[in-house]
Amino acid sequence: MAGLKRVLTLRTVVATSAGLTLASSSFVAAAQVAYLVAGDSAWLAILVGGLLCFAAAACFSELNGLYPSAAGIRLYFARAFSDRLGLTTALLYMAVVMSIFGVESYVLAAALSQVVPGVPPIVWIVGMVAVVGVLNIRGVKLAGGFQDAVTYLLMFSLVLLGVLALARGGFHLHAPLTPGPLGNFGQAVALGIFLYIGFEWVTPLAEEVTKIPQISRGMMVALGILAVVYAVFTVAMSNVLPHSELTSTAAPQIVFARRVFGFGGAVWMLAMSVGASITTFNAGLIGISRFAYASARELALPPFLSRVSRWFTPWAAIVTVCVLGLAIAAAVLYTGRYRVLIDLGAAVECLVYALAGLAVWSLRRREPAKDRPYLAGRSLLLPLVTTVVFLALGVSIFLTDQSALFYLLSGLLVTFLYVVYVVPALRRRYGRRPGARRRASRADVAENR
Amino acid sequence: MATGEEIAQSLQAFCESYNSNERVKQMNRDWHRIVLIQPEDLTEAFTLSLVGEELSYRSGTADDPDLKVVAPSDVLADMFWGDLSPTGPYMDGTLKAFGSEEDLVRLDIIILLIWGG
Numbered sequence: 001m002a003g004l005k006r007v008l009t010l011r012t013v014v015a016t017s018a019g020l021t022l023a024s025s026s027f028v029a030a031a032q033v034a035y036l037v038a039g040d041s042a043w044l045a046i047l048v049g050g051l052l053c054f055a056a057a058a059c060f061s062e063l064n065g066l067y068p069s070a071a072g073i074r075l076y077f078a079r080a081f082s083d084r085l086g087l088t089t090a091l092l093y094m095a096v097v098m099s100i101f102g103v104e105s106y107v108l109a110a111a112l113s114q115v116v117p118g119v120p121p122i123v124w125i126v127g128m129v130a131v132v133g134v135l136n137i138r139g140v141k142l143a144g145g146f147q148d149a150v151t152y153l154l155m156f157s158l159v160l161l162g163v164l165a166l167a168r169g170g171f172h173l174h175a176p177l178t179p180g181p182l183g184n185f186g187q188a189v190a191l192g193i194f195l196y197i198g199f200e201w202v203t204p205l206a207e208e209v210t211k212i213p214q215i216s217r218g219m220m221v222a223l224g225i226l227a228v229v230y231a232v233f234t235v236a237m238s239n240v241l242p243h244s245e246l247t248s249t250a251a252p253q254i255v256f257a258r259r260v261f262g263f264g265g266a267v268w269m270l271a272m273s274v275g276a277s278i279t280t281f282n283a284g285l286i287g288i289s290r291f292a293y294a295s296a297r298e299l300a301l302p303p304f305l306s307r308v309s310r311w312f313t314p315w316a317a318i319v320t321v322c323v324l325g326l327a328i329a330a331a332v333l334y335t336g337r338y339r340v341l342i343d344l345g346a347a348v349e350c351l352v353y354a355l356a357g358l359a360v361w362s363l364r365r366r367e368p369a370k371d372r373p374y375l376a377g378r379s380l381l382l383p384l385v386t387t388v389v390f391l392a393l394g395v396s397i398f399l400t401d402q403s404a405l406f407y408l409l410s411g412l413l414v415t416f417l418y419v420v421y422v423v424p425a426l427r428r429r430y431g432r433r434p435g436a437r438r439r440a441s442r443a444d445v446a447e448n449r
Numbered sequence: 450m451a452t453g454e455e456i457a458q459s460l461q462a463f464c465e466s467y468n469s470n471e472r473v474k475q476m477n478r479d480w481h482r483i484v485l486i487q488p489e490d491l492t493e494a495f496t497l498s499l500v501g502e503e504l505s506y507r508s509g510t511a512d513d514p515d516l517k518v519v520a521p522s523d524v525l526a527d528m529f530w531g532d533l534s535p536t537g538p539y540m541d542g543t544l545k546a547f548g549s550e551e552d553l554v555r556l557d558i559i560i561l562l563i564w565g566g
Contacts, residue, residue: 075542
């Protein structure tokens with residue numbers, strides 16, 4: 001590829017991949033993983049989840065090498081299966097990510113309320129969404145250096161706090177190698193996938209690097225670091241807090257930090273949570289609003305979402321995402337049912353990873369001659385194992401949370417019907433008429449001559 | 450397949466529309482970029498330069514572009530004439546773009562503002 005003026009470094013690729021993944025809601029999922037297994041053996045489930053994500057990352061790397069595009073799964077699945085399936089999956093995935101946006105603001109508000117009581121959580125939620133929304137509409141970009149610094153500081157702090165907490169207890173771990181019943185362990189691994197949600201969102205950066213394999217390396221390094229960070233921190237949480245307390249709060253990290261390090265520890269952890277949420281919010285809002293804008297431009301979503309501000313930002317898409325995110329956060333706040341969205345997020349992620357494995361298989365069959373800078377193994381073993389394992393993990397989530405299955409099936413049905421009936425209607429109504437072409441066709445030119 | 454001449458005509462029309470659109474120029478006053486346009490089925494390439502407030506094009510490549518757009522010649526000609534939204538071919542993998550994502554979004558928005566939906 002011809003040299004571009006600006007290219008991203010591996011450091012930024014790693015920070016972006018890890019930064020998108022590290023969020024305040026990750027602590028809730030980590031606490032749930034620790035709750036599902038016996039003693040302090042959560043690290044086993046987290047590491048196994050991380051290893052499985054390596055397999056998914058290998059599949060994403062192959063797909064990204066084939067199609068280095070910000071369109072991501074929308075493009076991979078359209079090429080591998082059909083345009084309808086690509087659009088259905090992408091729309092469903094974005095809807096679920098928007099739900100996680102709501103969960104994230106709820107969890108952060110819960111953390112803030114623990115340290116700064118007296119301010120109702122809804123005030124924090126509205127304030128955060130409004131600030132991030134306005135910054136995005138104005139096109140104010142978090143500096144890459146700031147994002148990198150927050151991510152690396154966060155990961156370092158989590159390991160440090162975890163090790164210090166374990167040191168206070170003399171590194172006395174309870175049953176670190178015996179996770180208990182296999183069924184529970186399987187569910188813990190499946191839920192552990194939530195901890196890594198978003199690592200693959202780094203693939204849009206493929207357009208900003210000169211060497212595509214750098215994205216693969218960045219994803220793998222980020223997964224490795226995250227696995228260690230989560231494992232240390234979760235074991236420390238489960239070591240310090242009784243299992244019953246792990247899932248009784250939406251901000252277990254603050255309870256843990258306060259228990260071990262007092263009010264100062266809680267404030268430090270709160271600062272880390274705010275940093276994690278800001279980077280996740282910002283990246284999430286950018287990603288979803290740009291997807292909504294692009295979908296509106298191809299008339300897969302209503303065209304009003306393609307309206308842009310004087311700062312060259314898709315303001316209608318940003319406002320719509322903020323309003324929907326706010327509505328979800330308010331619903332979560334009102335019902336207190338945030339765990340079902342975490343389960344749903346983990347299940348949809350499992351589904352997407354399973355489809356990524358299938359897409360690798362399908363594209364090797366459909367486009368065997370196309371250049372592949374990265375291969376997820378020479379044989380089809382890894383992609384097919386990825387598909388089978390992630391499907392099984394998705395099913396294991398539904399075994400304990402039928403409401404997540406209900407939401408997923410409802411979402412799939414609505415999205416599929418939308419793609420089959422509404423999208424063609426939008427295209428018929430707003431699509432450009434062939435007669436309105438500005439470029440003269442060859443036939444016109446020949447006729448004029 | 451379009452010819453190099455057809456792509457040049459589309460770029461000419463695009464530049465003229467841009468330079469006569471005061472609103473877009475005003476919005477874009479702080480954005481100076483070099484965009485390499487590479488038809489994948491032709492040997493020639495084109496360079497769009499936004500320097501100051503004027504957008505211009507020339508035949509030939511740029512050594513150090515901010516953005517690189519690669520697509521079949523037909524797609525490029527239609528896109529710069531405003532007959533085709535770049536999003537469709539981008540989403541189906543026909544059009545490939547390299548550079549910062551913000552710059553890519555801005556280029557798409559400029560096309561939207563000049564030619565409409």
